[in-house]
Amino acid sequence: MEGVRAASLSYFGHEPESLTIGEQALLIALPQAPEARRPDRNPKAAMTARNAVLLRLQDKGAITPAVAQEAMEEPLVTRRAAFPALAWHVAGRLARQVRGLEATVITTIDAPLQARLEALARQTAVAQGLNSSAAIMVIDIKTRAVRASVGSGGLDRAGGWIDMMQRVRSPGSSLKPFIYGIGFEDGVIAPETRLMDAPTRFGDYQPENFDRVFHGDVSAKEALVNSLNVPAVAVLNRIGAEGFSSRLDGAGIHLIRPKAGLKDAGLALALGGAGIKLSDLASLYAALGDNGVVKPLAWTETEARLRPYQPGSRLMTAEAAQKTLAILRETPA
Known part of the structure; x- marks a missing residue:
């Protein structure tokens, strides 16, 4: 433990600004023999050291005898609280x-x-x-x-020290809303556009649905609500996988491609074929709620105060973002 604030929080559970005279005296005494005078381990030694400091302050005229006596009568802490371990x-x-x-x-x-x-x-x-x-x-x-x-x-769990927010992982189907949103903006589809959910080959790529069941003729809205794979790949095929990836890059969100020497991002992007950080994915979803504008996450209150006044990067039009968000609100829980 290092510093007055750390000691104040650990021993007394509050900030240094509200330390009592007795608490201040104890913290003055501790550094001279930190282990020997720890109140949670050696309360008698801690009290003797604290009272000696109070008497010296009294002798120097820094406090009155009455204040010194009152401080000596303060109960001595006998435990040290664990530091908060959140986040x-x-x-x-x-x-x-x-x-x-x-x-x-x-x-x-x-x-x-x-x-x-x-x-x-x-x-x-x-x-x-x-x-x-x-x-x-x-x-x-x-x-x-x-x-x-x-x-x-x-x-305490295996790999618990790894911050999964900052690690690259497959997004699975979570990029589908942005494929549809950009499709809405580009005019290649609308929410009621009919799409075929059936076995389909796109070059050498043939996606299947998670449950391996196909639903035939569906609207784009139905396809997104139910997270159907083939329609999502079909929409990505219309807007172009490279174009989609470039749109994300332009907004500061970077997809990490597999180490396979592939130059083309490929239609597998629709189904998690490239990696992304969860924090970046969260930034994308926040953009849907902000009319299609991507902004950096704010980790401090200073940054948060600035964000509403910063322009950000537009991923899609406000209309396209609102259409996408309206569809997602109908997604089954």
């Missing part, structure tokens, strides 16, 4: 980015929400099996403030 991935990353003498970083994390979601991530990871993990992010769309960021199912 450890975020806290560690922001701490490494601190420049100069900046002592405090005020994050956008909502502590009660973070605590609830860390518990949920742990519960989910445990239910999935020994080597499973989970990640969750909550964003305030207006400010892009990250209110919760859970990077794993717990530090």
Whole structure:
């Protein structure tokens, strides 16, 4: 433990600004013999050292005898609280980015929400099996403030130190809404455009649905609501896989292609054929709620105050974003 603030929080549970005279005296005494005078381990030695400091302050005229006596009668803490361990991935990353003498970083994390979601991530990871993990992010769309960021199912679990928010993973079907949204903007489809969900070969690529059941003639809206694979690939084929990837690049969202030496992103993009960070994916979904504009996530309150006034990068028109979002609201839970 290092510093007055750390000691104040650990021993007394509050900030240094509200330390009592007795608490201040104890913290003055501790550095001279940190282990020998730890109140949670050696309360008698800690009390003797604290009272000696108070008497010296009295002798020097810094406090009155009455104040010194009152401080000596303060109950001595006999335990040291564990430091808060919420949002450890975020806290560690922001701490490494601190420049100069900046002592405090005020994050956008909502502590009660973070605590609830860390518990949920742990519960989910445990239910999935020994080597499973989970990640969750909550964003305030207006400010892009990250209110919760859970990077794993717990530090005590396998791979728990890995921040899944920042690791590249296959997005599965989660890019489909943006394929349809750009298709709406480009005019190649509308929500009621009829698409065929049937076995279809696109060159040497033949996608199937997750349940291997095909639904025949469906609208684009129905295809997105039900996350059908073949229609999504068909729409991507119309707008062009490279064009779609370039649109994301232009908004600052980069897809990572498999290390297979492929120059063409390919239609497999629609079904998770390229990797993306979960934090970038969250940025895309936040853009749907902000009329198609992508902005960087805000991890500190200073950044969050600036975001509403920053232009961002347009991924799709407001109309296309609103159509896409309206369809997603009808997706089964």
